[in-house]
Amino acid sequence: MAGALPDGDPVPTDGSLPSGAAANAGKNGFAVYVHVPFCASRCGYCDFNTYTASELGGVGREGYADTVLRELEIAKQAINPKKVDTVFVGGGTPTLLSADDLGRILDGIDKTWGLDEKAEITTEANPESVTPEYLRRLRANGFTRISLGMQSSSPHVLKILDRQHTAGRAPQAAREAREAGFEHVNLDLIYGTPGETADDFAASLRAVVEAGADHVSAYALIVEDGTRMAARMRRGELPYPEDDVAADRYLAAEQALTEAGFAWYEVSNWATSEAARCRHNLLYWTGADWWGLGPGAHSHVGGVRWWNVKHPTTYAKRLADGVSPGHAREILxxxxxxxxxxxxxxxxxxxxxxxxxxxxxxxxxxxxxxxxxxxxxxxxxxxxxxxxxxxxxxxxxxx
Known part of the structure; x- marks a missing residue:
C-alpha cells in the first residue's frame, strides 16, 4: 500500500471548488481517472494504493461501481465541463470488476458530463485477469483502448517481480484485445529488474512488437520504500538496480522500437502513429483538467489540486454519508x-x-x-x- 497522504487545506464537504476554477473547468481539455484499488495479489515492487482481499478486512468488490457513481453525483454539482475527452481506469487491477460494472461507471460519467463522441476510453488490465469473452464485453461497453501490464517476457524476471501471469500471456492478451475490436493496445514493460539480462529485455521487446501492440510504455524499475522488494534488497537477497544498466536498456528499447516503426513522444512512451498516442496522459502532460474518482485518486481543476481519502472503507463511508471523499487540497x-x-x-x-x-x-x-x-x-x-x-x-x- 502507498504511504500516508500529504496534508493540505480542507476540502469542503460538498466538494465545491473556488468559483474561478469551477467556471473554467475543461477549458484546455477534460479527463476522468477512475481508480480501482483491488488486486488478487501484491507485486513485490508495487507501492500503489491497492489492496488484496486479506488487506480489506471483508470489504469486497461488489458494490464498488455504485460507490464511484455516488462520487460522480458530488462531482456533478462541483463542475460542468463541456465534455469528457478521455477516461482512464487504473489500479490496482480494474479488470477484477466485471466488464458490466466498468461499463456502468463509464455510463455514469457519460450521463454526468457527456463523453465526447471520439472520447478515448482506456482500462488497465493484468494479462491473467482477462479472457476473450471479457474483452469483447469491455469493447461492447465502450472501451476503445487497453493497457496490459506485461513487464517482461522472461519467466525468471516475472518471478522476481511477483507477477502472476505466464511469460506468453501478455502478448496473447494483446492479440485477443485486437480480435475483440480494441482500437489501441498498450503493453507496459519494466527494465532493470535484478537478474534481467540484455537478452531477456531484447526478447521482451521482440514479444511486444510481434504481439501487434501499437503503443509501448517502458519504465526503469524504481524500488520504493515499504515494498517487499525494498526489504529483500536491504537484506541482501537482491542487488539494487544500476543506473548504467537502466541506460543501456533504454537505448535498446529506443533502437528496437524505432526499427519496428514506433516513435517516442514522451520519454517513456512510444507509439506507431500519432493516433496511437495515449491522449489521456497527454492531457495530464499539457495542463488539462481532470477529476479522479476512487480512493486515493488525485484531481486537478483550474489550479486546484486535491486527493481523496486512501482506504476503500473510509472512501465508501464518506460517500454513504453524502460528503466529499476529499482528504485535502492545495491551490497552486x-x-x-x-x-x-x-x-x-x-x-x-x-x-x-x-x-x-x-x-x-x-x-x-x-x-x-x-x-x-x-x-x-x-x-x-x-x-x-x-x-x-x-x-x-x-x-x-x-x-
Missing part, C-alpha cells in the same frame, strides 16, 4: 503551475518554447549535447536521445 500559484508545466512538457517530443526557461541552463544543456540544435535555433527546447537519458537533470537546469 502561478509559479507552481509554471514549474510543473516545464517539468512535464520538457519530456515530450514536441518540447517546450525556450521563452520562460532559464536561459543559462538551456544553453548549458545545448552545449552538453542534450538538445536538438535545429529546434533550439528556432526557439524550441527538444531533448535528443542523450538528453532523454538525463531528462531530470535538464529539467533542473531550465526551471
Amino acid at each position: 500559484d502561478d509559479e507552481d503551475r509554471r514549474v510543473e508545466d516545464i517539468m512535464l512538457r520538457v519530456r515530450l517530443s514536441d518540447g517546450i518554447p525556450l521563452a520562460g526557461l532559464d536561459e543559462r541552463g538551456a544553453k548549458q544543456a545545448l552545449d552538453d549535447g542534450l538538445l536538438v540544435p535545429e529546434a533550439y535555433a528556432k526557439g524550441q527546447l527538444i531533448l535528443n536521445l542523450p538528453g532523454r537519458l538525463l531528462a531530470d537533470a535538464v529539467i533542473r537546469d531550465v526551471v
